[in-house]
Amino acid sequence: MKRVYLIGQGGHSKVIKDIIEAQNVYKIAGYLDDKFSSLKEEHGSIFAPLSYVKELQSHDAFFIVSIGDNRVRKKIVERIALPVEKYAVAIHPSAVISPSAQIGHGTAIMAKAVLNASTIIEDHVIVNTASVIEHDSFIEKFSHVSPGAILTGNVTCREGVHIGAGSSVIPNIVIGQWSVVGAGASVIRDVEQEDTVVGVPAKSIKGRVGK
Ligand SMILES: CC(C)(COP(=O)(O)OP(=O)(O)OC[C@H]1O[C@@H](n2cnc3c(N)ncnc32)[C@H](O)[C@@H]1OP(=O)(O)O)[C@@H](O)C(=O)NCCC(=O)NCCS
Structure with a gap:
């Protein structure tokens, strides 16, 4: 071994x-x-x-x-x-992965995660427990999709994005690099880079005091 x-x-x-x-x-x-x-x-x-x-x-x-x-x-x-x-690729045997999905080096796919057709997951990404990444989505390096998050079809996460637990992102959305989507958010518009969005529908909290 x-x-x-x-x-x-x-x-x-x-x-x-x-x-x-x-x-x-x-x-x-x-x-x-x-x-x-x-x-x-x-x-x-x-x-x-x-x-x-x-x-x-x-x-x-x-x-x-x-x-x-x-x-x-x-x-x-x-x-x-x-x-x-x-770099090893860690894939839990209970993950469901399309034969057409691509997974990069150093990436971890956790239990019960689903990667559907033609998804591309780059290097050093975390696809956390029971998250769903739908067809044609593209997750760039150093991103993290938290437990229970759902990225619907053709979602792009640029480098270093953190998708919070239980959040959802509608189709064709682009999340800018190093942005954060809060737990439970519903993202219906593109997110700029280095932004933090929360809520339903998700809105930026970057402009708030202390942010
Ligand atoms: C979005 C997040 C990163 C913000 O963290 P933060 O910068 O420390 O923000 P704060 O806790 O200071 O909150 C700032 C404001 O946003 C609100 N807020 C924060 N997170 C929120 C969320 N997930 N949903 C709705 N509102 C949220 C707060 O209530 C606060 O509102 P206020 O200004 O009206 O009081 C964090 O709350 C979050 O959701 N992280 C995801 C955690 C996660 O899923 N981890 C998975 C690990 S496996």
Whole structure:
């Protein structure tokens, strides 16, 4: 079996661990996180700071950045600068994935997620539990579609978008890069980049005091 190191050991990495174990393609070799000051081995697993990433590379070693925050995930990917093929793809066996869907490296597809025909999910994306990504939708790198969110047909999420839990987006909408859709929102118009929209129908809160 291929070995995989999880980068980051927080709440999100617990979910990735469960997916990888259910997927039965990779064996978890250990965790890299700067909360470890040096390399140690316990019960056959490696625990080491991120600086060990290069040393741990071998032909059968893969990595996955298991951090939920989109910007932090991007920062780490840039910092460790691994070839993209060294990133594992974590797919829960209960996910329903169209044969015509494309899934990038370092991406995690969680339990009961649905990816319908001709969807494209780029690298280092999180498609969270029971979310639905309908036909022809395009999710750019470092995005996160939260649990129970529904992206209907031909929705585009530019880089780093966070779609909140239980929200929905009507067809043909474009969400600008690094924007956030609040939990439970219903998006019926395009969202500008670096915006935050909430509510039904979703409206920007960027202009509010403190935003
Ligand atoms: C949208 C969101 C990012 C805003 O967070 P924030 O910037 O800290 O905003 P605040 O909590 O200060 O709220 C700002 C205003 O927006 C409102 N608001 C915030 N989130 C909202 C939501 N989801 N729906 C409706 N209104 C919301 C608040 O009531 C507040 O309104 P007010 O100015 O009238 O008091 C956050 O509330 C949210 O929904 N995040 C998604 C979380 C999620 O789904 N995580 C999944 C992890 S797997």
